Amino acid sequence: MLKTLTDWLDDRTGLPGLTRRVLDRPIPGGARWGHAVGFALASTIVVDLVTGLLLMTTYSPSSSTAWGSVYYITYQVDLGWFVRGLHRYASFASVILGGLFLVRLVLVGAYRAPREVHWWLAVATFLLILGAGVSGNILPWDQRGYWAAMVETSITGTTPVVGPTLKKLIIGGSTFGNLTVTRIYGAHVALLPGLLILCGWAYAVLFGKHGYHGSEKSKPTEPYWPRQAFFDFALSSAILGVLSGLTVFTHGYSLDAPADPSSDDYPARPEWYFLPLNLLLHVFEGREFIATQIIPGGVVAGLLFLPLLAKILPKKLGDVAASSFVVTLFGAASVLIGVAFYRDSVSEPFHQARARADRAAERATLLATRDGIAPAGASYLLSLDPLTRGHELFTKKCLGCHSLGDRKPEESSASNLKGYGSVAWVRGLLEKPDSVDYFGKTPDCGGMQTWKESSKLTARELDAVASFVAGFAVIPEELTPGNWLIDPKVKEHPGFEPYKRECAECHTLGDPAKGKMEPAPDLFAWGSDRWTARMIRTPGSTTHYGFLEAENAQKMPSFGGQLTEDDLRMLVKYIKGDYEQALPPAKSSGK
Amino acid sequence: MPNRRNFFRLGAVGLVNLFALALAVPGLKYLLDPLGKRSGSGDFRKLARLGQLKIGEPQAFAILAERRDAWVKYPTEPVGSVWLVRQPEGSPEPVLAFTAECPHLGCPVNLAPDRKTFLCPCHQAAFGFDGKKLNDVPPRGMDRLPVELSTEADPEVAVKFERFQPQTAEKKPLA
Numbered sequence: 001m002l003k004t005l006t007d008w009l010d011d012r013t014g015l016p017g018l019t020r021r022v023l024d025r026p027i028p029g030g031a032r033w034g035h036a037v038g039f040a041l042a043s044t045i046v047v048d049l050v051t052g053l054l055l056m057t058t059y060s061p062s063s064s065t066a067w068g069s070v071y072y073i074t075y076q077v078d079l080g081w082f083v084r085g086l087h088r089y090a091s092f093a094s095v096i097l098g099g100l101f102l103v104r105l106v107l108v109g110a111y112r113a114p115r116e117v118h119w120w121l122a123v124a125t126f127l128l129i130l131g132a133g134v135s136g137n138i139l140p141w142d143q144r145g146y147w148a149a150m151v152e153t154s155i156t157g158t159t160p161v162v163g164p165t166l167k168k169l170i171i172g173g174s175t176f177g178n179l180t181v182t183r184i185y186g187a188h189v190a191l192l193p194g195l196l197i198l199c200g201w202a203y204a205v206l207f208g209k210h211g212y213h214g215s216e217k218s219k220p221t222e223p224y225w226p227r228q229a230f231f232d233f234a235l236s237s238a239i240l241g242v243l244s245g246l247t248v249f250t251h252g253y254s255l256d257a258p259a260d261p262s263s264d265d266y267p268a269r270p271e272w273y274f275l276p277l278n279l280l281l282h283v284f285e286g287r288e289f290i291a292t293q294i295i296p297g298g299v300v301a302g303l304l305f306l307p308l309l310a311k312i313l314p315k316k317l318g319d320v321a322a323s324s325f326v327v328t329l330f331g332a333a334s335v336l337i338g339v340a341f342y343r344d345s346v347s348e349p350f351h352q353a354r355a356r357a358d359r360a361a362e363r364a365t366l367l368a369t370r371d372g373i374a375p376a377g378a379s380y381l382l383s384l385d386p387l388t389r390g391h392e393l394f395t396k397k398c399l400g401c402h403s404l405g406d407r408k409p410e411e412s413s414a415s416n417l418k419g420y421g422s423v424a425w426v427r428g429l430l431e432k433p434d435s436v437d438y439f440g441k442t443p444d445c446g447g448m449q450t451w452k453e454s455s456k457l458t459a460r461e462l463d464a465v466a467s468f469v470a471g472f473a474v475i476p477e478e479l480t481p482g483n484w485l486i487d488p489k490v491k492e493h494p495g496f497e498p499y500k501r502e503c504a505e506c507h508t509l510g511d512p513a514k515g516k517m518e519p520a521p522d523l524f525a526w527g528s529d530r531w532t533a534r535m536i537r538t539p540g541s542t543t544h545y546g547f548l549e550a551e552n553a554q555k556m557p558s559f560g561g562q563l564t565e566d567d568l569r570m571l572v573k574y575i576k577g578d579y580e581q582a583l584p585p586a587k588s589s590g591k
Numbered sequence: 592m593p594n595r596r597n598f599f600r601l602g603a604v605g606l607v608n609l610f611a612l613a614l615a616v617p618g619l620k621y622l623l624d625p626l627g628k629r630s631g632s633g634d635f636r637k638l639a640r641l642g643q644l645k646i647g648e649p650q651a652f653a654i655l656a657e658r659r660d661a662w663v664k665y666p667t668e669p670v671g672s673v674w675l676v677r678q679p680e681g682s683p684e685p686v687l688a689f690t691a692e693c694p695h696l697g698c699p700v701n702l703a704p705d706r707k708t709f710l711c712p713c714h715q716a717a718f719g720f721d722g723k724k725l726n727d728v729p730p731r732g733m734d735r736l737p738v739e740l741s742t743e744a745d746p747e748v749a750v751k752f753e754r755f756q757p758q759t760a761e762k763k764p765l766a
Contacts, residue, residue, distance in 0.1 A: 043610070050614050054621050068662035076662070078624040079617045086617075226599040233606035240613055372664025 023225035027212045030220070031228035035212060036235040037104055041097040041125075042200060043236035044090045047243070048132075049193060051087035059139070061185035063178055064377030066141035067258040071368050071378070074255050082244075085252030089243045091133050095273050097239075098126040099330050102303070106326045109319060110213040112310035118206055123303045125199045128192055130273065135188040137271050141181055141378075143357060146259035147268035149176070149184070155292045176261070257360035258378035267353040269344070276336035279343075299329060363388055370580065384566060390574020393567055397559060404575070413441045414556065421473050421527035421576050427466035430457075444553035445545075447506060447520055461498040468495025473527030473576075481510025481524050517547050532572045536563070635739050635749040641685060642745045644677035649702065649709070649720055651691065654752045672699060673736060673750055674709070676720050685740060688750045689722050689733040697757045700733060709733065730760045 010016040027035065058077060060069040073080035102122055105111050111119040134152060138145040149171075157167035172179025222228070247253075260266075270278050280291035302325060310318040344350045364381045374380050382388040394404060401414040416437040419425040433448035434440045457465065471493070475484055484490060503523075510524030522543040525531045534541065537560040540549045548555040563571065573579055638652040653669040672691040678684055689709075691699045698713035708725060709718040717725040722733040734755045740746040754765040 047614060050618060054618055057622065065663075072662040077621060078627060079620045080624070082617050083621045226596060226603050230599040230603040230606070233603050233610065237606045237610045237613075240610055244613060368662065372659050373662050375663055375665055 025211060025224045026221040027224060027228055028221050030222040031231055033231055034104060035228060036231045037097060037101050039232035040235045040239055041094060041101050044094045044097055044239060045196060047090040047240060048087055051083050054083050055087060056189060061181050063141055063181050066139060066181050067378035068373040070140040070255055074252060081252035082247055085247035086243060088253040089246050091136060093239060093243055094129045095133060098129050102126055103326050103330055106322050108213055112307050115210055116307035119307055120304060121199050121203045128196045132188060132192045133271055135184050138184050139188060140255055141259045142256035143259060143266050144256045147266055148270055151268060158292060256357060257364045258381055260379060265353050266357055267350050272337060275340035276333045279336050279340045386570045386573035386579035389570040393571045394574055410436055417575050423466050423470040426469045430462045430466055442554060444548055455502060457498050457502055464495035465498050468493050468499055469523060469526060472523060472525055475525045475528060512543055517542060519547050521545060529572050533568050536568060536571060635751045637747045637749045639748050640745050641748055644675055646677045646679055649674045649676045671752055675748060686738050686748050688736040688738045690736055694731050694734055694757055695729040730758055731762060734762055
């Protein structure tokens with residue numbers, strides 16, 4: 001019965017016969033582990049095809065959704081971290097096995113006649129694997145992928161003659177945009193795997209023609225089944241086991257913070273197998289085309305040329321030359337990878353930049369998990385996070401004069417904004433206006449100190465004034481000063497009366513006299529987002545520190561033209577401490 | 592050596608299966624992930640005051656909600672629509688609420704041009720204002736939603752928005 005079915009299938013398709021021919025294929029010299037390298041390479045490519053198909057069911061290729069979908073895969077989908085991690089690690093394994101396969105083909109002499117086409121297909125497979133790895137690295141559109149893409153496409157652009165056109169074609173325009181991720185995605189999931197499968201199929205056909213390579217013709221041959229099959233499957237399964245173990249052990253592959261074109265300290269590194277070229281870039285400083293064009297081009301040309309070398313040189317000499325070429329090539333690459341890792345491991349600036357990148361990644365993940373990602377895209381996770389963006393802006397724009405917590409007030413030339421807006425901050429100001437935390441370093445703002453020297457307010461009254469002023473921050477935006485003042489809660493506040501007695505003379509409350517320059521800022525809604533934003537945008541307005549303009553004194557510069565509305569909002573919220581406080585624990589690397 | 596040969600034969604077959612399983616098991620778990628995700632059942636939402644509704648005249652209300660879809664959180668936007676039909680004084684239920692999603696294939700049910708019945712624009716499924724089906728296009732009547740009235744003199748009408756499987760004779764919540 002079974003036999004009839006097999007015969008029918010064989011007659012119509014030839015498959016059972018083909019299977020038998022494959023299983024009975026003779027191996028000169030018998031089964032050996034070395035023959036299993038090619039099969040193992042095919043198996044890691046299969047792992048990548050399977051996991052890649054799975055990832056395609058979730059991944060969303062666009063610059064606004066890529067990060068979010070990879071975040072979703074990594075942190076929300078059942079075993080998503082495993083599938084993504086295995087995909088990545090299997091691609092690493094493919095690179096290693098692809099290299100080993102090439103070396104082995106040369107060492108056993110399977111690169112020359114009659115197997116030249118074999119060899120060229122193997123070289124093409126290796127290059128396609130590298131291309132798949134490079135394009136896949138970009139797809140999450142995180143900091144790692146974004147900056148790798150930036151460097152790689154810039155290098156592509158330096159290729160003589162075709163470079164600029166090629167770069168524009170790859171990224172879909174002159175600069176990165178919506179078409180970049182989609183084009184690279186198309187290459188990664190269709191073009192490159194398609195070519196890889198084509199190469200594999202062609203290789204299998206040629207293999208059917210030439211069979212196993214064996215120099216020991218004297219030894220008896222052995223059929224493929226079962227010993228060589230066992231070796232093939234055992235090596236493949238062992239590699240899959242190691243990759244799965246590695247994935248579980250590292251809990252998948254990390255995801256950096258969303259791509260941020262404005263970041264200026266991301267420690268960009270290529271995929272590890274391109275580290276040798278990255279290192280050579282430093283070696284050939286000023287003559288970078290040697291590392292980016294001549295060496296890679298020479299290596300590929302050399303590999304393709306090997307079968308012809310055997311034609312030119314005597315057989316023995318050709319083999320020695322070819323073997324030393326590939327062994328030196330892959331040996332040197334391995335050494336340079338080691339050197340590159342070592343250089344980074346002893347570089348303190350690298351550790352610090354990496355630690356910052358890790359913190360940004362954890363912060364983005366935290367915000368994505370808590371709030372979800374806005375439809376506009378993942379890049380807004382951090383650019384609309386006061387702790388991230390506000391801190392960045394404060395460091396660049398404010399820290400030159402002001403301090404905030406981690407900087408000593410003595411090193412500043414303006415007030416310490418730690419706790420700005422709080423009762424304690426106001427109380428501290430009322431206690432000692434000329435402290436370095438307040439107006440101690442800005443003598444032109446000596447009005448408060450002049451008041452202090454003649455003040456008759458008791459400590460209890462000062463407490464009341466502090467709590468009164470700190471309450472200004474929550475005055476609703478729609479409330480006019482007039483309506484606010486008639487609120488009984490305002491009039492009955494214990495700080496109201498002392499304020500009127502000693503503060504109101506200089507500090508108006510939303511009712512500055514027209515045309516007259518007030519000698520002090522108007523305090524209506526002091527500490528609110530809008531008051532603080534106005535202070536940053538136009539500190540010289542008549543309701544703030546306009547009186548300093550008149551005296552041409554030391555004053556805060558206006559930041560109005562330098563900050564977008566969003567940035568201003570982030571800066572204000574950061575200064576006020578108005579943000580999600582839960583910081584992910586900082587990684588231990590660096591300080 | 593038949594034993595040695597058997598070892599390699601069985602070993603090879605075993606390893607192939609092991610390899611396939613090691614990929615298939617996590618792969619299936621990953622692929623089946625959406626089955627484990629529950630659509631959050633909604634809360635009661637206040638839609639109108641009873642006094643706003645006219646007896647026997649259906650009125651449509653949009654359900655506004657913040658929607659979380661995989662990794663994206665959308666700001667408040669319409670996620671669905673319900674029909675409220677006020678019943679005559681003295682009825683056991685002062686207001687009937689129907690989801691506008693047709694039990695046939697999920698299109699939004701609207702009023703018929705004569706405004707005397709509900710009619711689905713996709714396949715002409717027709718329903719009375721009591722939700723009962725008037726032809727055999729839909730498998731069941733329109734899906735009632737739970738209604739809550741507040742205790743004030745002019746009570747607020749709140750509706751719990753839920754979704755149900757189309758195409759079944761029984762009303763089954765969408766998992």
